[in-house]
Amino acid sequence: MRITLLGGTGNIGEGLALRWAPKHDVVIGSRSAEKAEEAAISCESRLRTEGITCELYGEENAQAITHSDVVVLALQYQFAIATAVAIKDQLGGNAIVISPVVPMTKDGFLRYVPADKYGSAAVEIQDILSNNNVVSAFHTTPAARLIDLKDKLGLDVLVCGSEQPKATVMELIKDIEGLAPFDAGPLEASYMVESITPLLINVSARNRLKNSSIRIIGQSIE
């Protein structure tokens, strides 16, 4: 698949680029084509040190989404919304858009602050993109752990969206060794998943932890 990471020069973008590049065509998007190309070269060289040879591509955001099967909005909330508006007309109708976006503010502690009208970042993005398949995922996946290629992860990823694009994204998550996808319902359920991130960060800050994530503990039903 051709996966474009908008804001792929940042934390979660770099982590996903490194983890997906061995199996997919990864395009790093940036506001600056030069910065994107540098990030792509840097990822290639990081992967080479682990004995993995693959090519990544770096392009300016608008160019980067061309012919993409999957686009990840690897951007802070306010930039993700602005970028979704900017790319709306260019994005192919069948492209899957992954939102790891968590709207948060700090006011003594971190609070989850989605726009009242939508209830979650993912629903707001779906509303902007209308024809596209938005799937929310990776909210509880610490970028630092993805970036550390020696980290074997062992983390669960909650995924919300409509059935077909969600199934595709769950397969993409399985392509990252050490990540297990869990179906968390339709996109309308994304507010619950998004709100786990500030909770994890608040708990971490008070309990001398970093890069906290989640595991689902349950007994399987035959």
Ligand SMILES: NC(=O)c1ccc[n+]([C@@H]2O[C@H](COP(=O)([O-])OP(=O)(O)OC[C@H]3O[C@@H](n4cnc5c(N)ncnc54)[C@H](OP(=O)(O)O)[C@@H]3O)[C@@H](O)[C@H]2O)c1
């Ligand atoms: N970091 C994590 O561990 C983590 C984990 C789970 C979910 N998330 C979510 O993932 C999203 C991205 O987080 P992040 O930590 O990866 O973000 P980040 O590193 O702070 O920023 C990502 C990219 O945003 C672009 N950017 C900066 N200012 C911008 C502007 N004014 N307009 C447009 N683009 C701008 C930059 O790319 P260019 O300068 O190259 O354009 C930057 O590299 C957030 O919504 C966050 O809640 C993060």
